[in-house]
Every structure is written in C-alpha cells, then in structure tokens.
C-alpha cells in the first residue's frame with residue numbers, strides 16, 4: 001500500500017473525529033501522524049513489517065495499531081466505527097471548500113445536513129445563512145461549491161491518479177512475456193482529470209498479467225477478472241482496467257482506448273469510406289457491403305498506432321491532440337503543429353528554496369536540475385506579503401541574490417538566474433521595491449491572495465501588474481487547483497493582449513494540481529503571434545522538478561510548438 005493511502009485514512013479519521021466533537025488533542029495526534037507519514041522517505045509498509053513504527057517520531061502505540069489494521073484490510077476498527085456513526089454523505093461535505101470539520105459538525109447537528117443534496121436544499125432555502133458563523137456569503141459559496149463538485153464527480157485529479165498509474169505501469173512492464181505496456185485513456189491525452197486508469201498490454205500470455213494486476217498490494221476489490229481483461233478498484237476508489245492483446249493488434253487497441261471517443265468516431269467513419277473497419281480488435285478490410293462482425297475480413301497491419309493512422313491515410317496524430325478539435329483535418333493537410341517535447345525544455349524558470357516555502361537550498365536545486373539535463377534555472381521564492389510561505393523582503397532577497405552570484409562564480413551545476421515570484425497585490429502593485437525588481441534576471445508575477453475579486457477588478461489588477469515593466473512571466477495565470485478550486489475569471493483577451501504587448505510570457509504551471517494555463521487558454525494564447533509561453537515546475541523540492549512533463553503535456557494539448565516556449569530556446573533566459 002502506498003504511503004499516501006495511509007495518509008488519507010488518518011486524515012479521514014481526524015476529520016470524522018472532529019465532526020463527532022472529539023478531544024482536539026486526539027484529533028491533532030492523527031493529523032500529526034498523517035504529516036509524518038507524508039514526509040517519510042521509506043515505505044510505511046516496510047516499516048510496519050519490521051515492527052519499528054513506534055520508533056518513528058509522532059506515531060504512538062495506538063496509532064501504530066490502527067496502521068497495522070489499515071495495512072491488513074484497508075481500514076481499522078476506529079475508522080469503521082466513525083463511518084458507521086455518521087451518514088455516508090459526511091465525507092462529501094468535508095470536500096466542500098470552505099466548510100471543514102467544524103462547520104460540517106454545526107450543519108449536521110443544527111440542521112441535520114448529512115450529504116450534498118441536503119446541503120444544497122438547505123442553502124437554497126436560505127437556512128444556512130442564519131447559522132452562527134455562516135452568513136449569506138458562505139451560503140452563496142456553498143451553492144457554487146456543490147455545483148462544482150457535481151460537475152467533477154467521478155473524476156480524479158491528475159495529481160492523485162498519476163502515482164497509481166506510474167506504479168501499475170511499472171508493475172505490468174515487469175511481468176514475464178510482456179512486450180509492451182502503455183497507459184491509455186485521458187491520462188495519455190494529458191487531461192487534468194481522469195475517470196479511471198486504462199492500460200493496454202501486448203503479450204501472448206495474458207495469464208500472468210491478470211494475476212499480477214489482481215493481486216497488486218493496493219487493490220481494494222477485483223471488480224472483474226477475465227482471460228484478457230481485469231478491472232480493479234484501488235484503495236482510494238480509483239478504478240483501473242488492463243487489457244492484454246497479441247502484439248500484432250496492439251496499435252489498434254492502444255489507439256482505441258486512448259480515445260477520445262469523439263476522435264475515434266471520426267477515425268472510424270474515415271476508415272469506412274476506405275473500405276476498412278477500425279475497432280479495438282484491429283483494422284479489417286470489409287468485403288463488400290456493411291454488416292458482419294467486428295473481426296470479419298482480412299486483418300490490416302495494426303501493431304503500432306502509426307499503422308492505424310497510415311491505414312486511414314494520415315500521419316501520426318499525437319495523443320494530446322485527439323479530441324476531434326480539428327486535428328484530423330490538420331493531419332490531412334499536413335499542418336499538424338510540431339509540438340514541444342519534454343526534451344526541448346532546457347530551463348526551469350519557477351521554483352522555490354528553503355528561503356521561502358521550498359525544502360531544498362539553491363545548490364541542491366541546481367544539482368537536481370543538472371541531473372535532469374537542464375542548462376538554466378531561475379530561483380523564484382515568494383515575496384514578503386505571502387507570510388504563510390515565509391516570503392522574502394528586499395533585504396533577504398538581496399542576500400539571496402548575493403548567494404546566487406557567489407554560486408555562479410564557482411563551478412555551478414547549471415546557470416542560476418536571480419528571480420522572484422512576486423505577489424501581485426490587491427490593487428495590482430508588485431510586492432517588492434522597484435530597484436530590486438530591476439536588478440533581477442527573471443520575475444514571475446502571481447496572484448495568491450484576494451482571489452475572490454470580481455472579473456473587472458481582477459482584470460485591472462492584472463493589467464496594472466503586466467504594465468509595470470518588471471514582469472517576465474505571469475505565474476499560474478488563473479489560480480485554479482484541479483478538482484479543488486476553479487480559476488478566477490478575468491478578461492482573457494485583454495490580459496493576453498497586454499502580455500503580448502509587454503513581452504510578458506504566460507506560464508503553463510506544471511504542478512499536476514495546477515496545470516494552469518489549461519489547453520483551451522493555451523490555444524487562445526497561441527493565436528497571438530508575439531505571445532510566448534513558459535512551462536515551469538514551480539518545484540518546492542528537488543523531486544518536484546520531475547513535474548515538468550505534466551506541463552509539457554498540457555502545452556501539447558493546446559497545440560504548442562517549441563518555438564513558442566521561452567524555456568525551450570537555447571538562448572536566454
């Protein structure tokens with residue numbers, strides 16, 4: 001079981017304890033244990049197996065016992081009791097932004113609200129505004145939140161799905177007899193949320209693959225197990241499918257399960273006009289009239305996706321573009337964009353160090369960046385008004401600039417640019433002295449506070465910041481958090497035009513929680529010839545420098561070529 005699963009269980013216990021009004025010290029013990037496990041480098045499974053878990057600071061005897069039970073059966077007695085004593089819908093209520101366990105407790109006790117439906121009904125009746133500590137604004141926010149949760153129901157954020165996908169893919173590739181294994185579905189297309197995980201495997205022996213998948217340590221339930229297809233539900237609720245096919249039809253199956261549905265429909269109808277039938281089982285030549293089974297007729301080459309596209313007279317279309325948004329026409333006319341790749345990225349221009357809320361020093365970040373093949377990085381810690389992140393004032397920033405100069409003067413792993421992620425304040429002013437900003441190599445301007453402004457105020461605020469002449473990039477431009485918070489709204493055209501005029505690049509923030517800008521906005525940005533993008537990890541640790549691929553995929557979904565990415569150019573910055 002992954003450490004993240006234990007963390008989720010402990011957090012659920014802490015939340016539910018709070019809803020039942022438990023002793024705050026007890027709640028804090030579970031919260032602390034969750035944080036400790038979250039920060040652990042080792043697998044908790046191993047630590048538990050060796051019986052040394054109480055030696056870990058922050059985990060006492062009774063929580064150690066809970067963890068052992070969770071390891072064995074995915075839950076523990078305490079969690080079972082808590083779940084049984086409260087309505088099932090309470091967990092959904094806890095996911096409503098701005099509620100939290102204390103407010104959920106009040107709603108449950110005062111108004112008997114135990115699920116989203118009841119929450120929505122009472123809020124529409126105006127009964128929540130009257131509760132102590134709530135008010136009309138909270139009620140309005142609750143209604144918006146319920147709508148957002150409904151919209152995203154059943155989809156898992158990329159950031160949560162990816163670790164499972166990566167691990168299962170590794171597992172499948174290790175199984176004997178497997179020639180190829182790939183992730184398909186919306187994850188392969190680079191979407192920010194996924195419905196479930198799809199894997200396609202080429203092998204002549206499906207048995208061992210079915211066995212490996214169904215007996216994985218993170219499986220909560222084997223939903224269906226067949227000869228060539230198995231569906232599992234992982235702890236945490238995400239489902240995963242694996243299909244095994246012979247290598248000679250792998251391309252057709254991979255193409256089919258990569259989707260999107262709309263793209264597949266368009267490809268199939270194109271195939272029909274050419275006397276072919278395309279399905280997950282392969283590409284077949286149709287003899288004469290319509291009808292017949294999916295596998296009737298002569299099998300056409302389809303071991304690779306290139307074969308599939310070639311069969312319908314097209315060049316290869318990258319998965320990120322397969323949304324039936326004009327990619328087939330573009331392929332037909334040979335004007336598909338040459339999309340930026342991870343290998344094109346030579347610099348990472350947004351990251352944090354221990355000076356603000358990052359976990360590693362300038363030198364450690366530089367070494368890790370070199371190990372990932374980068375040539376340059378920009379250190380962009382937070383500015384002073386972001387006190388929760390220990391933001392830098394002018395004095396501390398100047399000290400860091402000297403540190404970076406000294407580092408570059410030595411034998412640097414990569415060239416380090418002196419930068420800052422400066423907060424764009426409520427009125428659009430920048431949270432740093434002009435003379436210091438002018439002395440920096442790279443300034444990212446970001447909105448982290450006052451995010452609830454109306455669109456007009458937000459637009460004016462952004463325009464003022466862009467017009468300051470100090471910014472090189474606009475960081476995570478909409479502020480969205482996938483599955484948690486919608487981005488704020490502003491006049492996109494006005495802001496993008498201003499960025500193009502001022503030479504300010506728009507960031508595609510590669511954190512899987514953000515991937516901001518999204519594909520649609522990237523497409524809109526690219527319509528302006530002079531507007532550049534910059535894809536950055538916003539890493540808060542050396543490990544997070546590995547997030548770049550999420551941003552690159554989102555840029556590719558937006559149709560972004562290398563030429564439009566600032567940090568894919570060999571020349572500065």
Ligand SMILES: [Zn+2]
Pocket residue numbers: 421446448475476
């Ligand atoms: Zn930021």
Ligand SMILES: [Zn+2]
Pocket residue numbers: 350351352421538
């Ligand atoms: Zn940042």
